[in-house]
Amino acid sequence: MTPKTQRDGAPAIEHSGEGPVGSFAARKLGELRDTRIHSINHAQGATVRGTMATSAGVDTDHEVLVRLYTAMVRIRVIEEEIALRYPEGKMRCPVHLSIGQEAVPVAVSSVLRPDDQVVSTHRCHAHYLAKGGDLKAMLGELYGKATGCCGGRGGSMHLFDPAAGVLLSEPIVGSSIPVGVGAALGFRQQGRDSVCVVYLGDASIEEGVFHESANFAAVHNLAVIFVCENNLYSVYTHIRDRQPSRPITAVATGHGIESEHVDGNDVEAVQAAAISAVRRARTRGGPTFLLCDTYRWREHCGPNYDNEIGYRTQAEFERWKEFDPIKRLRDRLILTGSRDEQQERQTLDAIAREVEEAFLAADAAPFPSGETIGMGLYA
């Protein structure tokens, strides 16, 4: 089958049977011309307002785009640093890196409030960081240290940060989905207008619990946004071997849930869809399912590339790498004159300093005391 072409020529999901989403993105961003949007800069804890406009670069609020860009770069740098240092043997837990998939969580979190919650999966680093999860607590957890978000009890697949609105992450596929829906039920019962984002991968819609959760969210019109990152593979198994050829979005609409399909490597397109979804959720318009096409660059679990082991091709990887969400936005920022070499260096230097400091802190932090192992089983 000839790959379909998405906006900017990104390879579409051959399997899904869904058409190009470029028209959607253009339309969505067109709708947003001059729309005042709310964006949270978690890093500074400040609320900023910006003007979003078309993806053609006209009237775009550079500040918002630069913030999205910086957040993606920061996650990329952190993940690459993990990959680099992993062979040292100090991070002794499985790691599921988000490199290549940064756009979705950055875009989604950019339109969330601190009191909004997200729940995540085994591949939770980017979701956690984008929502403002504490970097030192994350790295401390990977190093198995007392300073980790779980004090070394969870490892990389259990990242959470209640203060930032990262409710929890669970490594069992589908396991966190109903928990996120339950948080939204709690918000409804408490009369709050907070929303809960449920991150899930393409394989989790094969789990019964997804359907149970989607059904319940729809019946009760809950403020849930299911954000499905379709990276084509469940470990090494392609989606074509796991699901029939039908639009994934149809699974959600079959549950009576509004659904949108976006290019998950186009941070602006995802943000535009997330804006609509959040608005719907906050105004009791019900849940939304966002299908975001993206691609995992590294191996399923671990720091390496694995294109040579036979489940995917180097050519496929190279094709997707062309649609690196960070590169795409950087090119656009440079094209529109809102980014120069010096700014790029300043951004990278600032991130590098933060990341270096966080790794040093994690490495230097104490391990949890063995005496605490049985403590805190019950509240």
Added chain:
Amino acid sequence: MHSARVMSAASALREAMEIALERRPEVYVLGEGVADPKGIFGTMTGLVEKFGRDRIVEMPVAENGLTGVAIGSALVGRRPVMVHQRADFALLAIEQLFNNAAKTHYVTGGRHRVPLTVRLVLGRGWGQGPQHSQALEPIFAHVPGLKVVMPSTPGEFKGLLLAAIEDDNPVIMLEHRWLHYVTGAVPQGFYTTPLDAPRRVQDGDDVTIVASSYMVLEALRAADALAEIGIEAELFDLRVLRPLRLDDIVASVRRTGRLITVDTGWRTYNAGAEIVAHVTEHAFDALAAPPLRIGLPDHPTPSSRALAAAYYPGSLEILDAVTQVCGLDRARVVGARAKLEAQRGATPIDKPDPAFTGPF
């Protein structure tokens, strides 16, 4: 002290639910049939009319998903009570219960709490068969992070349910369906029965019997028959399977030298095995005879009453166990045995024993 009335365990549960819903606005109930006309065997009757459908939430038939929903709501400050009309249904929810309910508090270093109560009804009789009658308490009690309770008296049905709802941990409460009919003294108003230890039902120096749930009633009947022939059994209602506190039982066996455990479910790998192991580890020198475990045989529950008759042990089997463990002369127990046989004689095996309506 609160004054008590005599009422059924089902009515006591209903009263506990009503009090919990009144006391705490964050309490809500989730389950298949919680708002239906039958009201979970009368334990929920009238509550949806009083508290509305936002607090008495009918759920889709989706046990695992809705357990996760309950957990998620608990993490943001709600206090869900989930009800399954058969414990067998909760097998679909094992993933959420074991992975998320049981572990989240520990994994998050205490920052998250999961104040979730799950009521599971154990079926028995009238042909319930292999998938409506499983007493699965050891499966739940196996998992650190869960609390597991099995009440046997109406007063404790109420007190343990209120304690479970008050507790900041996930608590699984297994209710034997036949115990719903049993009557007993139930104090008025709010009170809790601590989720911490077995209950000493009666004192005795000759043998220690530890039973749970419905089997406490069978053990009581056996103990009464034994008392008539001068054998004093010390009877414990296990009541709380996790956290498991066996100090009193060990102390009892140190005195009696003899131990019999009576499980509601299958004998193999059940609570009795854990109790016998623990007592053997801590009071081996005090044992005058090998401990003996009573439980269901190693096959599924048959539906036909003709088959079920050989499946469920009762007071007669407990009496026989005491005879063996205490090395009693057969001639000494023959009268007591005949009396128990006569009591059982007229009772259909597939219906609740009419002699067990209480109050006890």
